[in-house]
Amino acid sequence: MSLVVPSELVVDRFLPTVRAMLATRLAEHGLTQQEIAAELGVTQAAVSKYIGGESGGDDRFRDDPETVATVDRIADGLAGDEMDGYDALAELLSLVRSLEDRGPICELHEEVMPELQGLGCDLCVRGLDPDVRAERDVLANVRTAARTLASIPSMAGNIPNVGTNVGMCLPDPRDETDVAAVPGRIYAMNGRIEIPANPEFGASKHVSTAVLAANSVDSEIRGAINIATDDDLLEAARTMGIDPLEFDADYEDRGAHLRSRFADQGRVPAVAYHRGAFGIEPATYVFGATAADAANRIETLLTESSSL
The missing domain is CATH 3.40.225.10 (Class II aldolase/adducin N-terminal domain)
Structure with missing residues (x-):
């Protein structure tokens, strides 16, 4: 049995993808790589890889409409000084909860833990109910x-x-x-x-x-x-x-x-x-x-x- 906690997938698969998406959107808003690095809490070298498309990531998040909309909203808010790090974090946490509720994170979790398939699992949302x-x-x-x-x-x-x-x-x-x-x-x-x-x-x-x-x-x-x-x-x-x-x-x-x-x-x-x-x-x-x-x-x- 492969015991995988959903938060591992958030860290390993979701966050790198979203950071790369955010870096690209912020660059399109005219922010420098150094400014983007400061917003995302990563190195400038990491931002360079994100913008250059060298970061990998997972297409299921890139193609997810809710993820795209959230990234756009955060990028617009940060670039326009209408959103700070607290606001951006709140948006991301809300997105993670949504994607765990029969969304891409849930789908990915079932792939890496086949024991969950067919259970209609909502353990992440409802806990040990x-x-x-x-x-x-x-x-x-x-x-x-x-x-x-x-x-x-x-x-x-x-x-x-x-x-x-x-x-x-x-x-x-x-x-x-x-x-x-x-x-x-x-x-x-x-x-x-x-x-x-x-x-x-x-x-x-x-x-x-x-x-x-x-x-x-x-x-x-x-x-x-x-x-x-x-x-x-x-x-x-x-x-x-x-x-x-x-x-x-x-x-x-x-x-x-x-x-x-x-x-x-x-x-x-x-x-x-x-x-x-x-x-x-x-x-x-x-x-x-x-x-x-x-x-x-x-x-x-x-x-x-x-x-x-």
């Missing part, structure tokens, strides 16, 4: 569940034509934006499982409906995965002591229908299925305390069904 930790844990759990499905040899044959998705909600979810799933769903391609993207919150309406319905009846159930309905798998569930619950496929409000069926049973079953309807492919939902638990349950069910 318990809500952020909960979101991160849910996203990580859904990724683990998706990888588990991809590792099951017989899983490809149990992916419905519409695709499979993995869902898990935050504690006390309000709506589908509190449910993480895989954007675009998981498909079987040439006998292999294809996971198109890292999980995101609000990425799937269908699996969210099942997750939210289950969680409203039993708050301990936060994960669900849809697979194709298969009689051998249902029989395997019964062999394992699981009583699959059948529900109707063609209810307009499936969430309300599922909540009603679960409430009638007084519990959320580990497996719930329907046989399809006109234009609706048969589907089975496997539930768990987490998405990873649901994936492990599917693996066990498929192993058991293969022995029937």
Whole structure:
């Protein structure tokens, strides 16, 4: 794991680029290299390199409209004596905070720390917020569940034509934006499982409906995965002591229908299925305390069904 603090990137990549941009703008305003050096707090030799284009830097900052606008504003203010060093520093600090909030600094941070990719990380902005930790844990759990499905040899044959998705909600979810799933769903391609993207919150309406319905009846159930309905798998569930619950496929409000069926049973079953309807492919939902638990349950069910 490469442990990189965002401030390192500010010092190593952002500041040299912005200083070079400022040096060029101030030179265009007619300041001498010595005057520019005094404004920037660097040597005259450094200013010479900045103006000569020898300083390197990072084009993502040079091309960023907000950075360009801030540099222009600071250069105009310093050259016109309308801004002092304190004002310029305030502008730069504000810019850094903005660029850390899903901006170029955040993008660069994800490049040098791949572990952050797909987490929707805003640690720099929000700090060690318990809500952020909960979101991160849910996203990580859904990724683990998706990888588990991809590792099951017989899983490809149990992916419905519409695709499979993995869902898990935050504690006390309000709506589908509190449910993480895989954007675009998981498909079987040439006998292999294809996971198109890292999980995101609000990425799937269908699996969210099942997750939210289950969680409203039993708050301990936060994960669900849809697979194709298969009689051998249902029989395997019964062999394992699981009583699959059948529900109707063609209810307009499936969430309300599922909540009603679960409430009638007084519990959320580990497996719930329907046989399809006109234009609706048969589907089975496997539930768990987490998405990873649901994936492990599917693996066990498929192993058991293969022995029937």
